[in-house]
Amino acid sequence: MLLVDHASNHIPAPHAGLGLASEHLDKHIAIDLGAEALARRIAELMGCGAVVAQVSRLVLDVNREPDSPTLVPAQSDGIPIPGNQDLSPADIAARIAAYHTPYHAACETVLAPFIGAGRVPIVLAVHSFTPEMADGQPRPWEVGFLYNRDARLAQALMGFLEAETDLCVGDNEPYSGATLYYTMGRHGMGNGFPQTTLEVRQDQLETEAQVDAWARLLADGLDHCINREDVRFKKHFT
Numbered sequence: 001m002l003l004v005d006h007a008s009n010h011i012p013a014p015h016a017g018l019g020l021a022s023e024h025l026d027k028h029i030a031i032d033l034g035a036e037a038l039a040r041r042i043a044e045l046m047g048c049g050a051v052v053a054q055v056s057r058l059v060l061d062v063n064r065e066p067d068s069p070t071l072v073p074a075q076s077d078g079i080p081i082p083g084n085q086d087l088s089p090a091d092i093a094a095r096i097a098a099y100h101t102p103y104h105a106a107c108e109t110v111l112a113p114f115i116g117a118g119r120v121p122i123v124l125a126v127h128s129f130t131p132e133m134a135d136g137q138p139r140p141w142e143v144g145f146l147y148n149r150d151a152r153l154a155q156a157l158m159g160f161l162e163a164e165t166d167l168c169v170g171d172n173e174p175y176s177g178a179t180l181y182y183t184m185g186r187h188g189m190g191n192g193f194p195q196t197t198l199e200v201r202q203d204q205l206e207t208e209a210q211v212d213a214w215a216r217l218l219a220d221g222l223d224h225c226i227n228r229e230d231v232r233f234k235k236h237f238t
Contacts, residue, residue, distance in 0.1 A: 001048060001049055001050070001051075001110060001111060001114075001121050001122070001123050001124070002039045002042060002043055002048060002049070002050035002051070002124050002125075002126055003050070003051050003107055003123065003124070003125045003126070003183055003184075003187065004032075004035055004036055004039045004050060004051065004052045004053060004125070004126045004127075005032075005053050005057070005061075005062050005063040005103075005125060005127065005183050006031060006032035006035060006053065006057045006061075006063070006127060007031070007032065007035055007036035007039070007052045007053050007054070008031060008036070008052075008053060008054050008055055008056055009025045009026065009030040009031035009056045010054060010055055010056055011025070011055070011056050011058065011059055012055065012059065012098075015059055015083055016083065017083070018058055018059070018081050018082060018083030018084060019081070019082030019083045020058070020079075020081065020082070020083070024079060025056070028077075028128075028129075028130050028202065029057075029058065029076035029077050029079060030056045030057065030058050031056060031057070032057075032126075032127050032128040032129075032202075033128055033202045033205065034128050034200065034202055034204075034205025034206070034211060035126050035127055035128045035200075035205075036052055036126075037205065037208075037211045038126055038128070038200060038205055038211050038214055038215055038218075039052065039126040040052075041211055041212060041215035042126070042215045042218055042219055042222075044215075045215055045216065045219040046219050046222065046223070049110050050126075051103070051106050051107050051110055053099075053103050055099045057073075058073060058076065058081055058084070059072070059095065059099060060072055060095045060096070060099045060100055061073065062099065062100055062103045062104065062182075062183065063125075063180070063182050063183045064182055065182055066096055066100060068182075071092070071096075071100075072084050072087060072092055072095060077134045078134060104183075104186065104187070107183070107186075107187045108187065111123070111187060111191065111193075115191065120192075120193055120194070120232055120233065120234045121193055122153060122193070122194050122195070122222060122225060122226060122231070122232070123184065123187060123188035123191075123193050123194070123195040124153075124195070124196060124197075124198055124222070125183055125184050125188075125195075125196070125197040125198065126198050127197060127198060127199045127200075128199065128200050128201065128202045128205055129144075129174050129175075129199050129200075129201055129202065130201075130202055131201055131202065131203045139173075139174050139201065140168050141168045141169060141170035141173050141174060141199075141201065142167045142168055142169075142200070142201050142204055143161065143167055143168075143169055143170065143198070143199065143200050143201065143204070143214075144169065144170025144171070144172070144173045144174055144175075144198075144199040145157055145158055145169070145170070145171070145172075145196045145197065145198060145199070146172055146175060146176065146177035146180070146181060146184075146196060146197035146199065147172065147177040147181075147184075147195075147196050147197075148177045148178055148181045148184070148185060148189060149189065149237060150189050150194070150195065150235055150237075151196075152194055152230065152231050152235075153194040153195055153196045153225060153231055154171075154172075154177075154196040156224070156225045156228060156230075156231050157196065157198075157218075157221050157222075157225060158171060160220075160221040160224050160225070161217075161221060164217075164220075164221075165217070170199065173199075174199060175199070177196075177197060181197065183197075184196065184197050189237065191234075192234040192235045192236055192237065193234065193235075194225070194231050194232065194233075194235075198218070200214060
């Protein structure tokens with residue numbers, strides 16, 4: 001099952017574009033560029049399902065705890081978000097009810113049949129990241145895998161890519177799942193399922209051919225993991 005937290009740059013009409021210039025909505029602060037296309041292609045190749053968020057992370061970031069100070073960002077990469085300034089607790093609660101709760105309810109709905117049948121799915125969050133930091137520091141990894149207390153799927157996929165390719169593969173890079181893992185922590189690790197957050201560098205997803213090549217490679221890796229007994233078991237956390 002694929003979960004795509006930052007698939008969209010859509011800002012619903014009531015938020016009046018958050019007061020941003022339109023060019024900001026085509027940048028990474030609003031959307032994980034290429035993530036939705038990659039997830040949809042993997043789903044086509046593997047015949048699996050996906051839950052795709054329909055609102056920009058600038059309105060509300062569904063990959064954050066409901067009480068996170070970055071749930072509704074006041075700024076992103078140094079760019080102020082006018083429509084997110086001085087929001088009241090009631091304003092935040094309304095956005096949680098409109099966007100955060102329905103997305104995570106959808107994730108629970110698609111995973112419920114697996115839980116009910118005693119089956120253990122692989123759960124993959126699909127993200128993308130910028131080739132360099134806002135300060136210009138380059139990110140050398142073409143792809144990375146994030147994890148928290150359960151690294152079995154991440155390690156299996158990293159091992160697959162390192163054996164089959166010469167890619168620079170990030171181990172809890174370019175971010176760490178120890179601190180940024182809400183969706184996977186709730187729907188993957190929280191259920192004991194093998195899970196990881198996939199991060200592909202955005203310059204690797206600029207064309208349809210690139211997306212297709214990455215989707216095929218990752219589908220092969222996931223097929224490899226599905227057949228591994230050390231990956232496909234339910235893990236209990238205490």
